[in-house]
Amino acid sequence: MVYEVFRQERKGQPFQHAGSVTAPDEQFAEIYAREQYGRRQESVALWLVPRQAVSEIEEFPDEFEMKYRRVDGYSIKARLHEARERAGTLDMAPGAGDE
Amino acid sequence: MDTRAQEFLEYVQSGGQVETGDWMPDEYRARLIKFIEMHGNSELMGVLPERDWILRAPTLQRKLALTAKIQDEVGHAQLIYRVVEDLGKPRTACLDDLVSGKSKFHNVFHYPTKTWGDVGVIAWLVDAAAIVSQKALLKCSYAPYARIMKKICWEESFHILHGRDVILALVTGTEEQFGLVQEALDRWWEPLMHFHGNPIPAEEDPMVVWRIKSQANEEARQQFLEGYVPQIRELGLTIPDAALRKDETGTWLYTEPDWEKLRAVVTGHGPASEERLAFRRLSREDIAWVERVVLAEAA
Numbered sequence: 494m495v496y497e498v499f500r501q502e503r504k505g506q507p508f509q510h511a512g513s514v515t516a517p518d519e520q521f522a523e524i525y526a527r528e529q530y531g532r533r534q535e536s537v538a539l540w541l542v543p544r545q546a547v548s549e550i551e552e553f554p555d556e557f558e559m560k561y562r563r564v565d566g567y568s569i570k571a572r573l574h575e576a577r578e579r580a581g582t583l584d585m586a587p588g589a590g591d592e
Numbered sequence: 593m594d595t596r597a598q599e600f601l602e603y604v605q606s607g608g609q610v611e612t613g614d615w616m617p618d619e620y621r622a623r624l625i626k627f628i629e630m631h632g633n634s635e636l637m638g639v640l641p642e643r644d645w646i647l648r649a650p651t652l653q654r655k656l657a658l659t660a661k662i663q664d665e666v667g668h669a670q671l672i673y674r675v676v677e678d679l680g681k682p683r684t685a686c687l688d689d690l691v692s693g694k695s696k697f698h699n700v701f702h703y704p705t706k707t708w709g710d711v712g713v714i715a716w717l718v719d720a721a722a723i724v725s726q727k728a729l730l731k732c733s734y735a736p737y738a739r740i741m742k743k744i745c746w747e748e749s750f751h752i753l754h755g756r757d758v759i760l761a762l763v764t765g766t767e768e769q770f771g772l773v774q775e776a777l778d779r780w781w782e783p784l785m786h787f788h789g790n791p792i793p794a795e796e797d798p799m800v801v802w803r804i805k806s807q808a809n810e811e812a813r814q815q816f817l818e819g820y821v822p823q824i825r826e827l828g829l830t831i832p833d834a835a836l837r838k839d840e841t842g843t844w845l846y847t848e849p850d851w852e853k854l855r856a857v858v859t860g861h862g863p864a865s866e867e868r869l870a871f872r873r874l875s876r877e878d879i880a881w882v883e884r885v886v887l888a889e890a891a
Contacts, residue, residue: 495678512740513674515683517887529667530743549613 496522497547499540500530508540593617604733604803611735612678620802624734625679626695627804632672633690634698639665640868641705641714650708657754661715664747671740678736691873693860700783702862709772712762713780715755717820721787723748724816728807763827770828777824778832785833785846786854788812817844 495515499508511530516522522541530536560566577583593601597617610616616624639662646662649655673683689695700718705711726745732738762769794800794808807815817836821844824831835847856862860869 510739511743512671512736513678514670515674515677517889521886525670529671535743535746 494518494522495544496526496541497544498526498530499542500536501538501540502536504537508538511536511539513544514541601802605801607731607803609733609735609738621679623798623802624737624804625676625681627799628672628679628734628737629676629681629686629689630696630698632669632676632686633695634701635665635669635672636690637697637701637868637872640871641701641703641864642711644705645708645711648708649711654758658711661751661754664751668744668747671744672737675734675737675740687876691869691876693869696858699786699854699857699862700780701868702857702860702865703779703783704864706779707772707776708758709762709774709776710779712755712758712773713776715751716759717755717777717780717784717824718787719748719751719755720820721784721816723752724812724819725788725805725807728805728812731803731806733803759827763829773827774829777829781832782849782853783857784816785813785849786851786857788816790851790854814844817846 494517495513496519497513498511500511501508514522514525514529516525519541526539526541530539574583577586583589596615597619600615600617600620604610604620642658642662642665646655646658649658673686676686677683686695690697700714700721705714723745726741726748729741730738730745732741759773762773789809791810791813792808794811797805797808799805800808821831821836833847835845838844857865860866
């Protein structure tokens with residue numbers, strides 16, 4: 494059976510996928526994972542998850558193009574330029590007068 | 593190449609990475625298996641020359657350190673074979689092909705270790721050469737392989753430290769001890785120059801084309817020479833190649849290694865190839881019962 498191994502490097506950090514071990518049962522999986530991913534104190538904790546227990550989601554359709562939820566939905570550059578022009582403050586913009 | 597494979601190729605060439613369950617062209621999968629399997633074989637076979645020295649290591653500290661290094665290398669083999677298994681080739685099939693001579697392992701593990709000096713040179717310079725190649729795998733297009741390479745690179749860097757310590761103890765010792773290092777370097781220089789393979793241009797190397805490797809063979813050798821020639825020379829050691837020097841462009845020049853010899857060595861005609869494979873066959877038979885017991889216990 495394949496067990497996916499996730500390791501945490503320091504307390505408070507996220508568990509990250511490190512690799513996997515094959516083992517006949519959980520007890521052996523634990524021994525192998527300890528040897529492979531913990532013998533140098535390189536982890537403070539390990540998660541062992543049977544591969545079949547992982548359900549994966551890979552597609553994130555965006556049929557309605559909800560751009561207002563994304564950074565690229567807001568292009569303020571041109572509008573900001575226009576606003577500054579109108580206010581007569583173009584020279585106050587960051588980087589103005591650099592040349 | 594069909595459109596889908598062509599798109600895949602462009603994807604990996606632009607830095608894209610692939611996971612186990614993703615679609616991949618058959619050629620890519622086959623090349624990955626062959627390359628990664630040889631890496632696994634090399635880790636596993638690589639412990640045999642060092643194993644010979646566990647009982648003969650000069651102090652208890654060195655014995656423990658050497659045993660720990662061997663444990664690391666076997667651990668690498670386990671991690672790497674796991675990646676190969678997920679690509680579709682079971683570990684037992686890898687081991688079968690290894691002992692039957694069908695698959696290969698790295699050239700440097702086909703040579704005997706004559707003295708404790710050899711053990712130092714292996715841990716220092718063979719591991720240094722290996723880490724140059726392995727660091728270039730951190731960007732491998734096959735992500736599961738790239739991920740385990742992080743741990744492997746860390747441990748290999750640690751081995752270089754151990755090797756350098758062994759070498760420094762010898763070169764600061766008696767004349768005879770210094771001599772052991774020089775003789776070992778004389779023996780290992782040719783295999784080290786063979787290590788990164790013949791200078792096939794990157795654009796013709798399928799491993800680079802598919803972004804399995806991110807570095808051409810000659811680039812790796814140059815990096816090794818640039819990093820280690822000065823470190824070898826500063827200890828008063830002589831590299832057995834009169835032609836070795838850096839030209840005005842910063843490129844290292846050296847006597848062209850005998851590539852036919854490299855081919856012969858990796859196809860099982862090295863000085864210790866047969867002995868090593870025979871040992872691996874024997875130990876496989878010897879420990880078969882462990883697998884039976886473990887699987888019976890778990891069932």
